[in-house]
Amino acid sequence: MIEGFRLKGISDAPELQVLIFLLVLLIYLLDVGVNLTMLLLVCLDVHLHTPMYFFLSNLAIIDISSSTTALHRIFIMIATQNHTVSKLACMTQLCFFCMLTSCEFSILAAMSYDRYVAICRPLHYHTIMSRRLCGLLASVTWIFGCLELFPTALFTSRFTCYISNEIDHYFCDVLPIRDITCSDTSNLDFYILIVANLNMTISLFLTVTPYVFIIASILRISSSAGRSKAFYTCSSHIMVVVMFYFSIVFQYILTVSGINMGSNKMFSLLNTAVIPMLNPIIYSLKNKDVKSALRRKQMKLNSLIKFILLGNKLLQF
Template sequence: MFSDSFNQTTVTFFFIKGITDIPELQTVFFILVLLIYLVTIGGNVTILLLICLDHHLHTPMYFFLANLSIVDLSSSTITLHKVLLMYITGDHTVSYLACITQMYIFASTLGHELLILAAMSYDCYLAICNPLRYHVIMNCRLCTLLVAVCYLMGFVQVLATNHHLLNFHLFITKELNHFFCDMVPLMKITCNDTSFLEMMILIQGLFFVTLIPFILTFISYIFIISAILKIHSSTGK
């Protein structure tokens, strides 16, 4: 924590440095980022359209896959749209509130993705271990509930850290050494004590984002592997 108030600055906006400040590479990186974004958008929109239009794909597995595509679209758009706008307009500034919002949505999508993958593993478990009861248990209501819980947990698990960040207003510089608003680059330039925030991020990252989805997925696949090993015939396996 910095005690010299002369070097502290209260900011209302940040200047995002971007991927590179070399003029000769600006166009190359713009084209590269644009291509990555278009491929991401095209692939995920294609998946969503196919799932919506083909009634044979109106199953729990493809319902979860559609939500994974939505999460991927959100994650890509919230990070890459600002990069593209910076190259087009030349404006590298972003307001403090917009920066915090971008961090919140991006961190939430990471949780959404892992939790939806855990829900998909549960769907596989029911399909393999309880095939006769699968369609009764994994109905439309349960699928919707599982996805809703995944989204809710993803949004809730980053509330505390982002609320804590809202109290950070003193910074060494306004320049953010990254291509979008992320927590670690922001913490590097703040004058506030970040020890409590670092502990919160560690708990959130290890427990809520990683450990819970991993345990749920791991348990599901342990049961799946166990059920497959109990099948004696190679055809059945």
């Protein structure tokens, strides 16, 4: 019975530790910065109080939480040279990461439905996407995510025998922990194979199906300008969905098929660091509403700064 684990980290090479620390820290700060900016912008600008940005705010919260959950151990390991983590802390990190991943599946499906209503039923958009429905979809997202905590915690807490206490990863993830246990993993393997994959498949189906109708509706638009505008409306979400599912497939599905752990770490970094940073950037760079909101807030901030400077001059006088 072991009391804790030793995380191997991204690399064993001592000469790379400072570089890894700085690169991951930079990506993490950008991740938190751009997502917090998006959150504050949605909260402060009434023009962004729409279903699309409500779901985008939920996605930003999930991305910040997921990155913090997965990456914080890297900073601790490199800064303190302490790679050990208690079993309780390890299992807590594992469960919360699984929960947040499940939440992202659901919120992307909700955002897909929102785009379907906006493009295919624009005249009824505000009636269908009411505050009540948006709140319900967001609640279901977080409830489904929380439900993911229990089976993951149940199966991994039953592992009592380990061939090693070293986890070949930079955070406590389910597959690296499964690889070092000598306990019976049949229940966990069954859960991953059936329930987790089924959850991902259903979420992918619910995310992709609306786009089948969206594309069919767009192709029926007679003018090329109208088709371009419609594609522009949903292209950001499509990019986010493709990146997220691409990283999940390579991180988990292909890992089970025999891909090496070094590659798994790279796909994990893509999923836990790079994609959360890119999500709000993709939406903000391609969205005129966000650009306009940024300009409005910048103008207000500049006016506030000028007012403060003027007050300071008057006080000095």
